Amino acid sequence: MSTRYQSITGTFDILPEAYDSGGTRIPGTPAWQYVESTIREVMGRYHYEEIRTPILEPTELVARGIGEQTDIVTKEMFAFERGDTRYVLRPEVTAPVMRAFLQHHLEQRGGVQKLYYIGPCFRAEKPQKGRYRQFHQFGVEIIGAQTPRADVESIGLMMACYQALGIGNTRLRINTIGGVEARQKYVEALTNFLEPYRDDLSEASRRRLEKNPLRILDTKLDHEKEILKEAPRIVDYVTSESRQHFDEVKARLTDLDISYEEDPFLVRGLDYYTETAYEVHSEHLGAQSALGGGGRYDLLAAEIGSDRPVPAVGFAAGFERMFLALEAEDVDLPGPQTPDVFIVALGESAREWTFETAHELRDAGVSVHYDLKARSMRSQMREADRQQVQFAVIIGDQELEKSAAAVKHMPSGEQVDVPFDELADVLHGNELP
Numbered sequence: 505m506s507t508r509y510q511s512i513t514g515t516f517d518i519l520p521e522a523y524d525s526g527g528t529r530i531p532g533t534p535a536w537q538y539v540e541s542t543i544r545e546v547m548g549r550y551h552y553e554e555i556r557t558p559i560l561e562p563t564e565l566v567a568r569g570i571g572e573q574t575d576i577v578t579k580e581m582f583a584f585e586r587g588d589t590r591y592v593l594r595p596e597v598t599a600p601v602m603r604a605f606l607q608h609h610l611e612q613r614g615g616v617q618k619l620y621y622i623g624p625c626f627r628a629e630k631p632q633k634g635r636y637r638q639f640h641q642f643g644v645e646i647i648g649a650q651t652p653r654a655d656v657e658s659i660g661l662m663m664a665c666y667q668a669l670g671i672g673n674t675r676l677r678i679n680t681i682g683g684v685e686a687r688q689k690y691v692e693a694l695t696n697f698l699e700p701y702r703d704d705l706s707e708a709s710r711r712r713l714e715k716n717p718l719r720i721l722d723t724k725l726d727h728e729k730e731i732l733k734e735a736p737r738i739v740d741y742v743t744s745e746s747r748q749h750f751d752e753v754k755a756r757l758t759d760l761d762i763s764y765e766e767d768p769f770l771v772r773g774l775d776y777y778t779e780t781a782y783e784v785h786s787e788h789l790g791a792q793s794a795l796g797g798g799g800r801y802d803l804l805a806a807e808i809g810s811d812r813p814v815p816a817v818g819f820a821a822g823f824e825r826m827f828l829a830l831e832a833e834d835v836d837l838p839g840p841q842t843p844d845v846f847i848v849a850l851g852e853s854a855r856e857w858t859f860e861t862a863h864e865l866r867d868a869g870v871s872v873h874y875d876l877k878a879r880s881m882r883s884q885m886r887e888a889d890r891q892q893v894q895f896a897v898i899i900g901d902q903e904l905e906k907s908a909a910a911v912k913h914m915p916s917g918e919q920v921d922v923p924f925d926e927l928a929d930v931l932h933g934n935e936l937p
């Protein structure tokens with residue numbers, strides 16, 4: 505069978521079973537469900553509450569929140585207009601969560617709001633391994649806490665998720681990027697430093713030198729990395745309060761035995777970050793090595809219209825890269841779920857019985873599958889085999905007459921007759937009576 509239509513480049517279907525798409529393995533839905541439920545379980549232990557915000561957001565929110573000069577806003581947004589309204593498919597979830605927090609006055613619930621989310625995001629990036637146009641993130645936002653402990657809790661929670669999933673080879677990188685003034689001074693110093701090298705920079709970096717010099721620090725080009733070795737470091741420009749905050753973050757990471765590396769050039773791409781910035785990398789991922797990252801974003805609330813500052817810290821992490829790391833570390837993920845029972849029906853009366861009995865058994869909590877096409881006994885048995893069911897229930901005219909079904913325990917091949925009224929009980933267990 506075929507169709508003229510294909511999923512859009514940079515997006516992918518998630519099917520009941522894993523498959524290969526352009527050299528990348530796309531895990532099946534059971535693997536996604538398993539990973540999601542593991543994350544939810546960890547979130548529960550840390551007592552974070554789930555929040556779900558719309559995929560569609562006002563373009564203005566995203567542009568102001570993330571920053572007009574960021575790559576995401578200048579060239580990666582899926583944005584469109586209808587009537588007077590400009591919409592964007594959310595490229596990340598932090599600005600939407602902060603919008604929801606402000607819109608619904610969640611501060612009135614009292615205390616610190618500790619929220620998590622799981623869902624798709626959209627960026628018009630050049631698709632490649634680990635980089636899609638529709639991808640999936642999970643993340644947390646701790647809103648209303650200024651303490652370095654909050655920063656460390658968000659980091660610890662992120663690491664706990666990877667640990668629960670069995671991803672071992674991770675590296676945490678941290679930095680401080682201070683407040684607005686420090687950043688301005690630093691951008692100036694960095695620009696002055698890079699100016700004499702202008703001709704050696706790539707075209708993209710030359711453009712960034714004008715618009716968003718911090719982004720040059722993310723360069724993947726070796727000769728630019730070489731130039732940057734001597735570049736000024738933001739940590740030397742931050743206030744003593746910022747440095748104190750950062751020192752405490754590091755001390756508390758050590759308290760929790762979370763090892764880290766300081767990366768003086770880690771600035772993260774988005775404008776709303778202040779103070780602590782961090783990323784978790786996997787040794788297996790090559791160029792797109794960041795599993796996720798986060799930091800403090802005390803300026804975001806004011807940027808999107810809050811009349812009061814709202815301190816906040818959180819992280820966002822990608823599922824697709826997490827799956828790459830899981831695959832590289834040979835972590836077993838669940839495959840397709842199998843039904844407990846397959847009913848093999850011979851003849852019209854048996855099909856009628858099957859139709860009703862399946863309904864009753866399902867009501868009683870047994871997972872039942874049967875053939876909706878009226879195929880031969882052989883192909884039904886083959887299907888029961890393929891589905892790796894525990895029991896095949898075989899029913900024909902004889903069985904109907906006896907009011908007892910032939911129940912075959914598939915792993916052992918053993919078969920017994922089970923009266924209809926005992927069927928549910930037998931099928932609930934794992935063995936034949």
Ligand code: AMP
Nearest residue numbers: 634635636639794795796820821822825
């Ligand atoms: P960011 O908000 O850019 O820091 O992204 C956080 C995490 O989301 C990254 O570390 C990735 O794991 C994931 N991510 C971001 N953009 C993409 C993308 N285009 N495709 C797949 N994953 C992405």
